[in-house]
Each structure stands twice: as C-alpha cells, then as structure tokens.
Amino acid sequence: MSSHRIEKDSLGEVQVPAEALYGAQTQRALENFPISGLRFPRRFIEALGLIKQAAAVANRDLGLLDPEKAEAIIAAARQVVDGEVDDQFVLDIFQTGSGTSTNMNANEVIANLATEHLGGRRGSKLVHPNDDVNMSQSSNDVIPTAMHIAARMALEAELIPALQRLLAALEAKAEAFDDVLKSGRTHLMDATPVRLGQEFGGYAAQIRNGIRRLREASYELSWLALGGTATGTGINRHPEFPARAIQLISEVTGLEFFEAENHFEAQAAKDGYVMAAGALNTLAVSLMKIVNDIRHLASGPTSGLAEIRLPAIQPGSSIMPGKVNPVLCEAVMMVCARVMGNHLTITVGAQHGNFELNTMMPVMAHAMLESIHILTGACDAFRTRCLEGIEADRERCRELLERNPAIATALNTVIGYDKAAQVAKTAAAQRKSVREVVKEMGLLTDEELDHYLNVRDMTEPGIPGH
Structure with a gap:
C-alpha cells in the first residue's frame, strides 16, 4: 500500500500521509510553516471540538445539515474534545494570523472521522470539511x-x-x-x-x-x-x-x-x-x-x-x-x-x-x-x-527587633521627633537598643519605657502609650 494518498484543494493536488486524518490544506500548512515546533495546547483543541460539535447540532436543528452527517460530525467532534486525536493537530503556532490553517486542520480531521463513521473512505470527503463541518462558520x-x-x-x-x-x-x-x-x-x-x-x-x-x-x-x-x-x-x-x-x-x-x-x-x-x-x-x-x-x-x-x-x-x-x-x-x-x-x-x-x-x-x-x-x-x-x-x-525575629532603631518612632509624641531621631541614630551607631540609649540619655524612666515601648501595640493603629 502507498504511504500517501492524493487529495485536492483549490490549489491542486497534494500528497497526504495515508494514515493522516487531516487533509490537503493541513498538509500545505505543515510544509509552509516548519518554524518552531510549538503546537496549540490541549485546551484550544478541546475548544475547537466543542465549537464544531455545537455548530453541527445547531445546523441540524435548523434544517441545514443532513441529520446522518450531523450525527457523524457530532461523534467525531466529541473525539476531538476528549483528546483522542490530538496527534492529528500538527500545525505550528506561527502560521496564518487568522488561524485558518488550524481551523481547517480541525475541519479535515473531523470530516475524515465522520466519513469513516458513515462507512466512507478517508480523504473521500463523504463528509466535507468546508461544506459540512465548517457550515455557518469561518476561521475568522x-x-x-x-x-x-x-x-x-x-x-x-x-x-x-x-x-x-x-x-x-x-x-x-x-x-x-x-x-x-x-x-x-x-x-x-x-x-x-x-x-x-x-x-x-x-x-x-x-x-x-x-x-x-x-x-x-x-x-x-x-x-x-x-x-x-x-x-x-x-x-x-x-x-x-x-x-x-x-x-x-x-x-x-x-x-x-x-x-x-x-x-x-x-x-x-x-x-x-x-x-x-x-x-x-x-x-x-x-x-x-x-x-x-x-x-x-x-x-x-x-x-x-x-x-x-x-x-x-x-x-x-x-x-x-x-x-x-x-x-x-x-x-x-x-x-x-x-x-x-x-x-x-x-x-x-x-x-x-x-x-x-x-x-x-x-x-x-x-x-x-x-x-x-x-x-x-x-x-x-x-x-x-x-x-x-x-x-x-x-x-531571630525578637533578636533583630530589639536592635531596631525605628522603635524610637513610638517616642515621637513623648520626647519629640528630634530627640527620637537622636536616639535612633545613636542606637544604630552604637549597636544598642532604643531602650538602652533612652535610659543612658536620662529621657524616660523604666516605667515610662515599658508604657511607651509596648511593641505589640506598635503593630496596631493608634498612638503608643495613649
């Protein structure tokens, strides 16, 4: 048996692999765009199958599509949705900007599956990719x-x-x-x-x-x-x-x-x-x-x-x-x-x-x-x-916090911004805690420091010590 079959599209004859479910237009695009090897993801193929399935049902119910062909297309589209023929979606992402090649890839795969469901030969277009599967649609x-x-x-x-x-x-x-x-x-x-x-x-x-x-x-x-x-x-x-x-x-x-x-x-x-x-x-x-x-x-x-x-x-x-x-x-x-x-x-x-x-x-x-x-x-x-x-x-959190000069911010309303800034700078320079520096400078008593330097209170809205 030949490894290829001959199909025709509007530009003439094309050799398509005998086992392929796709047809002439897909084959042309496969040859035209050998660019990246990137393919459409599973979700996109699933969506194409859903569209073709829904279109076949709508066209059948509107009296536009032969019921027997419609049922075959619906069954074939379901196979696409379920991921049974993902290997037949062979085209590169970098192709015609409308995605026409991939739409035709879906049309041809579904048409050939539907044709075989009806007892026809692959490539015979018993179910036509454009006239039947793409009915009422455009790639666009x-x-x-x-x-x-x-x-x-x-x-x-x-x-x-x-x-x-x-x-x-x-x-x-x-x-x-x-x-x-x-x-x-x-x-x-x-x-x-x-x-x-x-x-x-x-x-x-x-x-x-x-x-x-x-x-x-x-x-x-x-x-x-x-x-x-x-x-x-x-x-x-x-x-x-x-x-x-x-x-x-x-x-x-x-x-x-x-x-x-x-x-x-x-x-x-x-x-x-x-x-x-x-x-x-x-x-x-x-x-x-x-x-x-x-x-x-x-x-x-x-x-x-x-x-x-x-x-x-x-x-x-x-x-x-x-x-x-x-x-x-x-x-x-x-x-x-x-x-x-x-x-x-x-x-x-x-x-x-x-x-x-x-x-x-x-x-x-x-x-x-x-x-x-x-x-x-x-x-x-x-x-x-x-x-x-x-x-x-x-x-470790407690250790770093004890040396944090920004704790002096809590003293702004008590000793003023300028004094608090002096405390902070001294604490940072001498690697001492704010509490130590305030005590050395004689600015507040231990009791006052306990009142104003409640660290937990500093993590909530409000004015420390008030």
Missing part, C-alpha cells in the same frame, strides 16, 4: 471563539482553583504567625514593628484580589465571536445559528457564554483578551513580590535575615556542602517573568486588528494558555513544596 469567527472558550475553561477549572488553594495556605500562615513580632522594613531598611502574620496576611490579600480580577477577566471572555463568519456581517449563516450554538457550548462547558454584542469588534479587536492577559500579568507581579519577600526573609542562615525557615527539599550547590536554596521561589519568579513576556506578546498581537480581522491570533492564544498553565503549576508547586512547610524563627 471560529478562532477568536476558541481563544475565549479555551482561556475561560482554563481559568475556571485550573488557575482560579489553584489560587484558592494558595490563598487558604497563606491565610493559615497569617493566623499561625500572628503572634510573631518582628522588624518592619521599608526601602529595605529597618522600619516600625509588624507581625509576621500581618505580612502573610498582605500576601493573602494580593492573591484574593488576583482571584477577583481573574473572575472579571473570565466574564470578559464569555462574549463569543461565533456567528460573525468572514468579516462580522454573518454572511452564510442562519440568523438563529449563533444563539443556538453558543447555548449548547454553555451547556456542555457549564460556563455561561453569550453572542458578542458587536461582531465587528469581536473579530477585529481583542481588547477582552488583553484585559484578561493584564489580570494574569498583575497576578504575576503579585507572585513575584510574594516569593521575593519570602526568599529574602529566609536568607541566611548566618548572614541574612533568617526570620523564617523554608523546607529543605534539595541540595543547593554542586560544590558547597550543606547549602540549601529557595528553589521554589526562584521557579515561581521565572514563571512570572514568562507570563509578563506573554502579556507583551498579547498586547502587541492585539494591536494588529487590521480593519475586520486580527491577524496575530494563534500566538496570542498560545501565550494566554501557556500563562494560565504555568501559573497554575507554579502556585500548586510553591504551596505544597514550600509555603505549607514554612516555619518562623521567633528567637
């Missing part, structure tokens, strides 16, 4: 629709749950460390006291806000371009098609989707996508701050802050025995950097909505889904391998 509305569906499913099923788990772990640490008094720091310099629990409570608030922003982004992604067809006018589709298809997509995914209020905006602009990428970028900034703080708080063990201890999960050096590094923090930092870069990719891509179509959609989709995926993995790994095992070194 399918690809932006898949972008939104895939990103929203990934946000709701993967990243937001991972963030909720991270939030719970941070809140637990905030509660566990609420009694740990320590030096605050501003400009990396000693500042008035805080509680370690307050610091972790701040981290928890960042993640809580991140979840809120992602839920807002998810809503932005609920508006779908499906129904605009080629340029947003809806040519070649039934007036009821988008509402019917989108309703089915909502039912299958368990997420509520809506037809775009303006199809020209939905296909030419990607503002909602940029907004969602911005929420991911903000989350990356939050995570970068959190893990940077944590690795600095754990720095040492002898020449750093060493106020907290991280779990020792692997040797830190190939030459220095016994060294342990904050490797999970570093991994998260690299993920954050990648997400920030992906945000820029999406920002630049969204600028290329020339007239009635954006022409950088594949790379935008890849960047978005990669960001969601790696943020999910980073949050779970950091939580389970680092955060949950963090311990406070209470003795």
Whole structure:
C-alpha cells in the first residue's frame, strides 16, 4: 500500500500521509510553516471540538445539515474534545494570523472521522470539511471563539482553583504567625514593628484580589465571536445559528457564554483578551513580590535575615556542602517573568486588528494558555513544596527587633521627633537598643519605657502609650 494518498484543494493536488486524518490544506500548512515546533495546547483543541460539535447540532436543528452527517460530525467532534486525536493537530503556532490553517486542520480531521463513521473512505470527503463541518462558520469567527472558550475553561477549572488553594495556605500562615513580632522594613531598611502574620496576611490579600480580577477577566471572555463568519456581517449563516450554538457550548462547558454584542469588534479587536492577559500579568507581579519577600526573609542562615525557615527539599550547590536554596521561589519568579513576556506578546498581537480581522491570533492564544498553565503549576508547586512547610524563627525575629532603631518612632509624641531621631541614630551607631540609649540619655524612666515601648501595640493603629 502507498504511504500517501492524493487529495485536492483549490490549489491542486497534494500528497497526504495515508494514515493522516487531516487533509490537503493541513498538509500545505505543515510544509509552509516548519518554524518552531510549538503546537496549540490541549485546551484550544478541546475548544475547537466543542465549537464544531455545537455548530453541527445547531445546523441540524435548523434544517441545514443532513441529520446522518450531523450525527457523524457530532461523534467525531466529541473525539476531538476528549483528546483522542490530538496527534492529528500538527500545525505550528506561527502560521496564518487568522488561524485558518488550524481551523481547517480541525475541519479535515473531523470530516475524515465522520466519513469513516458513515462507512466512507478517508480523504473521500463523504463528509466535507468546508461544506459540512465548517457550515455557518469561518476561521475568522471560529478562532477568536476558541481563544475565549479555551482561556475561560482554563481559568475556571485550573488557575482560579489553584489560587484558592494558595490563598487558604497563606491565610493559615497569617493566623499561625500572628503572634510573631518582628522588624518592619521599608526601602529595605529597618522600619516600625509588624507581625509576621500581618505580612502573610498582605500576601493573602494580593492573591484574593488576583482571584477577583481573574473572575472579571473570565466574564470578559464569555462574549463569543461565533456567528460573525468572514468579516462580522454573518454572511452564510442562519440568523438563529449563533444563539443556538453558543447555548449548547454553555451547556456542555457549564460556563455561561453569550453572542458578542458587536461582531465587528469581536473579530477585529481583542481588547477582552488583553484585559484578561493584564489580570494574569498583575497576578504575576503579585507572585513575584510574594516569593521575593519570602526568599529574602529566609536568607541566611548566618548572614541574612533568617526570620523564617523554608523546607529543605534539595541540595543547593554542586560544590558547597550543606547549602540549601529557595528553589521554589526562584521557579515561581521565572514563571512570572514568562507570563509578563506573554502579556507583551498579547498586547502587541492585539494591536494588529487590521480593519475586520486580527491577524496575530494563534500566538496570542498560545501565550494566554501557556500563562494560565504555568501559573497554575507554579502556585500548586510553591504551596505544597514550600509555603505549607514554612516555619518562623521567633528567637531571630525578637533578636533583630530589639536592635531596631525605628522603635524610637513610638517616642515621637513623648520626647519629640528630634530627640527620637537622636536616639535612633545613636542606637544604630552604637549597636544598642532604643531602650538602652533612652535610659543612658536620662529621657524616660523604666516605667515610662515599658508604657511607651509596648511593641505589640506598635503593630496596631493608634498612638503608643495613649
């Protein structure tokens, strides 16, 4: 048997591998774009399958598609949704900016599967990839629709749950460390006291806000371009098609989707996508701050802050025995950097909505889904391998706090700012505590110092001693 079959498209004959479920247009794109080896992620392929399934149901119910063909297409699309034929989605991310090649990849795979379901021969087009599988659609509305569906499913099923788990772990640490008094720091310099629990409570608030922003982004992604067809006018589709298809997509995914209020905006602009990428970028900034703080708080063990201890999960050096590094923090930092870069990719891509179509959609989709995926993995790994095992070194926190000259701030209302500044500078220069310097200067009695230098009170709103 030949290792290839001959198929035809509008440009002529093409040799396609005999075993391939895809056809001529996919083969041309495979040969035209041997660029990176990057492929569309699973979520995007799943979304394409959902769209083709919903379209077949809607077209059948509207009397446009033969019921037998429709059932075969629905069954084939389900195989795509379930990941049974992912190896047939062979095209590079860097291709035609509309994603037409990948839409045709899906159409051809589903058409050949449906053809075989009906007893036909692979490549015979008993079920036609354009006329049947792509009925009432265009690549120009399918690809932006898949972008939104895939990103929203990934946000709701993967990243937001991972963030909720991270939030719970941070809140637990905030509660566990609420009694740990320590030096605050501003400009990396000693500042008035805080509680370690307050610091972790701040981290928890960042993640809580991140979840809120992602839920807002998810809503932005609920508006779908499906129904605009080629340029947003809806040519070649039934007036009821988008509402019917989108309703089915909502039912299958368990997420509520809506037809775009303006199809020209939905296909030419990607503002909602940029907004969602911005929420991911903000989350990356939050995570970068959190893990940077944590690795600095754990720095040492002898020449750093060493106020907290991280779990020792692997040797830190190939030459220095016994060294342990904050490797999970570093991994998260690299993920954050990648997400920030992906945000820029999406920002630049969204600028290329020339007239009635954006022409950088594949790379935008890849960047978005990669960001969601790696943020999910980073949050779970950091939580389970680092955060949950963090311990406070209470003795070290107390030791550093006792030498903190900023404690003199609590004396402002008693001895005045200028005197308090003199106390602080003397304490820092002579490596003495504020209490020692005040006593040496004869400014306050022991009883007065006890009253005004209650460190716990300094971590709450109010005027010390009043």
